[in-house]
Amino acid sequence: MENKSNSAYNFTKLLEFFHIVENLKKTKRTGWINHNIKNPESISDHMYRMSILALLLNDDNLDKNKCIKMAVVHDLAEGIVGDIVPNEGVTKEEKNRRETEAMQYICKELLENSLQSQEIFSLWQEYENGETMEAKFVKDLDKFEMILQAFEYEKSDKKDLTEFFESTKGKFNHPLIKSWVEELYLKRQI
Template identity: 70%
Template sequence: MDSPTSKPAAILEFLHFCENLKKTKRTGWIDSKISLPESIADHMHRMAVIALLLNDPSVDKDRCVKMAVVHDLAESIVGDITPRDGITKEEKSRREQEAMQKLCKDILGETPQSQEIYDLWTEYERAETREALFVKDLDKFEMIVQAYEYERSENCDLSEFFKSTEGKFTHPLVKSWVDELYRKRNETRAD
């Protein structure tokens, strides 16, 4: 049977949308006047690499890596919507749901592969599983690691990014990484 994912045109169309993730710079960094802001794809890639560092047997590492790879896929259509954009969470969710519908159902079609991508994204959005909660932590953690790196390279203060994540981390491993990042940041700022 000829499924959409076996059709080169469907795959290419999907990949062209994915290209948008490579070209679209993260809004928070643009708003903060960072000279070379990371792309959405940059952020997703490092999240997946961080997920590989998971050493908690109660959390499915492979699922977390996959989830990190697809968690912002809807942004290939809707862009990087932030709270500053004045769009409600409900409206953002609706737009992203439509985008994932287009990518996974309309373009790739009803295949096991497209269903896996859609299910991973939905699981992340619902934040009800250990894996989704871990990847949510990684999303915030990667952002503040990047903020720390920009503070150092651009000689700027990005405290607002750190403040936006305070008290929001749940996984003990990620909390330990956050503590070390804060220690390192405080040490650097004292110099």
């Protein structure tokens, strides 16, 4: 007899999960919409580039594969709750409650609490808690990817997006990301 981790998922539930992932592809990031960016990135665009950036990790103290996986799932709940930004009047506690409920629904209901869903939930929870070295690194990646995108939109859309840079100033911890941030700031001055 097969165990749950190797058995076929209920395809109706799996299809609903696939649609949630599709929402990540279709949902544009709120911060860019609020700044009238012509062609704003989607949530999945952001997650994808973070994953690629995590591939560049060269730090023996961190589990690179875990960082890549964490980058892939860190915004998965937004496929249900949307991209909630700080200035929308939703408290951090309320945002966390909504995202936790979304992740529980995805992992327990749709993915039927399989080993894979347990891994997804665990990675997401680790990221949210931000206490491990890997979670701290991925949080740095999250902020860096945002300012990298802001830099690109400043050039393409001729906008001043200084507030995105200001919101992250002094908040980076990992040496690799800090070096990227310094280089980006230099490029931004040119």
